[in-house]
Amino acid sequence: MKKIKCYNYKIDKNDFVNAGKVSSEIKKNLKKIGFTNRIIRRIAVISYEGEMNIIIHSEGGEIDFEIYEDKIILKINDKGPGIDDVNLAMTEGYSTAPSEIRELGFGAGMGLPNINNCSDNFNITSSKNGTKIESTICLE
Template sequence: MALYSKEFEVKARDFDSAGEVSSNLRAILKQLSLAPDIVRRSCIVCYEAEMNIIIHSYGGTIKIEIFEDRIRIIAEDTGPGIEDIELAMKEGYSTAPEEIREMGFGAGMGLPNIKANSDFMDIKSSKDGTVVVAEILF
């Protein structure tokens, strides 16, 4: 059973709100006095998941669950899904449109950064959307 659980809505193309969920997570984890490395890794995972929803989907949610020994971040969106997960995991591969790249986003590091900063990561994707589950142990 989670000690803390909260779900946040993330809207497609809402770049003005980008980073709000990860900022909320940072504040919560600092209140819990977790190690700086755990806070940093968790916020990177959350931010990258948040940006992926904003850039690539029709909108979705990020659910944060904090347990005694880990943080679980569940990013779920509706949208076109990821056609080739293996390819999407390669650093630098991106399907972001040019206008997103011109804004400085969509460099193809989202999923690789989530994987690099989590102890567990799972992706399920279909034409109806994507679910990314990541856990950071402490």
């Protein structure tokens, strides 16, 4: 299927000043193109939770955002240190966020479950060299 548009956004670790900027940029682009609010809301959740996990838990990474005729794919990749137990990390309420991160309002352990719930297709792999998430939203 033909790729219509793609975007790449770099995300730095601990960059709380710019937290949320990538997902609002993605939202803005989707609105401009004319996607429905329902689709935009799902993608906003996926990109926001992915962005925050890179900022909080990783050494930095990027989000590739690809629009096709029949689907949207988000690839959320970082440079490590990876997740020891991916099944555990996918459990609602599981979080290793330290107290200073919880004080900022993060660390409910809902990011990965939310990404999964908002995706039509979800895949996560992780090693010490990085975590890779691929999330697909079907458009038809």
